[in-house]
Amino acid sequence: MSESTTCSFLPSLASGTRAMDRVKSFTPLLNCLSDGEIERGEKEREKELTKHRKWNTRGCQGI
Numbered sequence: 001m002s003e004s005t006t007c008s009f010l011p012s013l014a015s016g017t018r019a020m021d022r023v024k025s026f027t028p029l030l031n032c033l034s035d036g037e038i039e040r041g042e043k044e045r046e047k048e049l050t051k052h053r054k055w056n057t058r059g060c061q062g063i
Contacts, residue, residue, distance in 0.1 A: 018026060033041070
């Protein structure tokens with residue numbers, strides 16, 4: 001791709017930094033979870049995956 005084409009896709013930046021009031025929304029967070037909370041979350045995700053798999057395969061039965 002030529003430089004002129006590339007520049008037309010990229011927005012121009014007004015500043016290389018974010019305003020201090022917006023920094024917190026872009027900062028990663030560290031969640032400390034107990035073993036029980038991790039297991040509960042995994043079971044919940046597995047339950048959702050199973051539900052979606054059942055829902056998605058329902059339409060393929062007539063093939």
